[in-house]
Amino acid sequence: MKPAAFEYFRASNAVQAVGLLQQYREAKILAGGQSLVPLMNFRLSRPSALVDISGITELARIVPTAHGLRLGALVRHQDLVDNPMVRETIPVLAEAAAHIGHWAVRNRGTVGGSLAHADPAAELPAVMVALGADIVVMDAEGERKIPARAFFVGFYTTTLGSDALIVAIEMPRPREPVGFYEVVRRHGDFALAGALVEAGESTGAVTWFGVTPAPVRMAWTALAEDEGLRRQQWERLTRDLDFAGDEAFRRPLAVTVAERAYQRARGGH
Amino acid sequence: MVETTRIELLVNGERLTADVEPRWSLADVLRHQLGLLGTHVGCEQGVCGACTVLLNGEPARSCLIFAVAVADGVAITTIEGMNRAEGMTPLQTALREHHGLQCGFCTPGMVLTAHALLTREPEADEGRIREALSGNLCRCTGYQFIVDAVAAARPAYRKEEP
Ligand SMILES: Cc1cc2nc3c(=O)[nH]c(=O)nc-3n(C[C@H](O)[C@H](O)[C@H](O)COP(=O)(O)OP(=O)(O)OC[C@H]3O[C@@H](n4cnc5c(N)ncnc54)[C@H](O)[C@@H]3O)c2cc1C
Ligand code: FES
Ligand code: FES
Numbered sequence: 529m530k531p532a533a534f535e536y537f538r539a540s541n542a543v544q545a546v547g548l549l550q551q552y553r554e555a556k557i558l559a560g561g562q563s564l565v566p567l568m569n570f571r572l573s574r575p576s577a578l579v580d581i582s583g584i585t586e587l588a589r590i591v592p593t594a595h596g597l598r599l600g601a602l603v604r605h606q607d608l609v610d611n612p613m614v615r616e617t618i619p620v621l622a623e624a625a626a627h628i629g630h631w632a633v634r635n636r637g638t639v640g641g642s643l644a645h646a647d648p649a650a651e652l653p654a655v656m657v658a659l660g661a662d663i664v665v666m667d668a669e670g671e672r673k674i675p676a677r678a679f680f681v682g683f684y685t686t687t688l689g690s691d692a693l694i695v696a697i698e699m700p701r702p703r704e705p706v707g708f709y710e711v712v713r714r715h716g717d718f719a720l721a722g723a724l725v726e727a728g729e730s731t732g733a734v735t736w737f738g739v740t741p742a743p744v745r746m747a748w749t750a751l752a753e754d755e756g757l758r759r760q761q762w763e764r765l766t767r768d769l770d771f772a773g774d775e776a777f778r779r780p781l782a783v784t785v786a787e788r789a790y791q792r793a794r795g796g797h
Numbered sequence: 798m799v800e801t802t803r804i805e806l807l808v809n810g811e812r813l814t815a816d817v818e819p820r821w822s823l824a825d826v827l828r829h830q831l832g833l834l835g836t837h838v839g840c841e842q843g844v845c846g847a848c849t850v851l852l853n854g855e856p857a858r859s860c861l862i863f864a865v866a867v868a869d870g871v872a873i874t875t876i877e878g879m880n881r882a883e884g885m886t887p888l889q890t891a892l893r894e895h896h897g898l899q900c901g902f903c904t905p906g907m908v909l910t911a912h913a914l915l916t917r918e919p920e921a922d923e924g925r926i927r928e929a930l931s932g933n934l935c936r937c938t939g940y941q942f943i944v945d946a947v948a949a950a951r952p953a954y955r956k957e958e959p
Pocket of ligand 1: 556557560561562564601627629630637638641644647649651652692693694695716718719842843844
């Protein structure tokens with residue numbers, strides 16, 4: 529099918545984009561178009577206006593900070609894979625981004641778009657929750673930061689207002705090794721289940737995605753040396769997860785991805 | 798009467814103009830406004846890869862890009878831009894020699910994606926070739942012959958890229 533008609537605006541800076549969102553209440557931001565345009569092509573989404581932010585070059589930068597990195601909202605997934613600073617400072621971010629779709633999708637899709645879209649199976653929202661990133665948001669009131677852990681509410685739902693723009697993501701450098709693992713049917717598909725595990729000496733946390741309506745992070749302490757016992761410990765943690773009605777399928781996957789992410793954090797394969 | 802906007806696109810090295818509605822995809826504008834029918838349209842949701850074109854040398858889905866949103870000066874390469882005066886490129890010749898196509902529906906996207914890969918990575922191994930082509934679906938060949946053809950075309954890229 530073809531999209532319904534809309535008015536097209538190209539914003540040349542963030543303030544102008546926010547102004548257009550104020551003025552056109554039914555407008556949507558267009559970033560990489562890799563989630564919005566499929567929905568429009570099938571008329572599952574029919575915004576009356578689009579505010580194209582893809583030309584705002586200030587939003588496409590990756591800048592080092594005292595604590596880690598600041599990613600502009602328009603940084604492309606493939607930039608996260610290729611950028612030496614990302615690979616060095618937050619290797620798990622590059623690794624997770626490499627699992628997003630296919631090359632052509634990663635060349636267009638943006639980090640801000642992925643977070644705003646909030647697909648429950650998306651990699652980047654989970655990375656932001658796991659590492660405790662802050663999402664920098666601009667609306668008519670100005671700029672503010674929303675912790676990623678207070679941003680994702682449920683299926684495709686966030687605390688971002690419809691008149692607000694994500695401008696950047698501030699990411700701390702991880703203090704502990706972080707392992708990433710996901711299960712997919714076919715390379716490039718959305719994950720059936722995935723996890724990031726932060727592995728300190730005797731404490732850490734696991735962040736699941738794809739199994740619940742939004743990423744969930746839980747702390748663990750004193751994991752067993754034995755894999756069998758450890759799997760029982762992961763299983764106990766999954767009892768607090770909301771599997772949205774598909775428990776029999778998702779719980780064992782959740783245990784497996786947590787265990788494998790843990791092994792990767794510990795340097796195994 | 799829907800309003801159209803005049804846009805200029807740089808396609809295969811040529812500056813072309815078209816009058817477009819904002820909702821028209823780059824794929825549809827290439828096909829219907831500019832008559833470049835080598836860009837195929839399969840799924841219109843980014844999955845099949847048939848509509849793949851190169852933007853400044855990088856593969857992108859032309860079904861997920863509005864033509865009006867293509868930034869000024871971006872170089873678009875379609876399969877029509879892959880012809881040499883003297884005939885087919887080494888990659889295209891390799892596809893023919895290795896039986897890398899049957900119906901040809903996927904072929905433009907395959908050729909452009911493989912060309913972009915080998916331009917960046919003339920030494921790409923079979924794993925990298927498969928990874929890069931994983932976003933291009935083929936219902937005919939079973940992929941192995943396509944992978945073989947791309948691997949066989951590598952020497953041509955080593956020579957071209959100093
Ligand atoms: C075939 C295919 C496979 C894919 N596989 C995966 C996958 O495995 N994992 C994965 O995570 N994703 C996958 N994706 C989606 C991809 O990651 C998208 O790039 C991403 O979800 C959205 O980013 P975008 O820049 O394309 O956003 P757009 O499509 O432009 O926008 C998406 C939504 O976010 C809003 N938005 C965009 N930017 C901002 C901003 N700065 N501020 C406020 N709102 C904004 C838009 O208004 C829209 O509602 C896939 C897509 C395709 C087509
Ligand atoms: S038609 Fe564009 S990816 Fe299938
Ligand atoms: S040759 Fe027919 S789809 Fe690939």
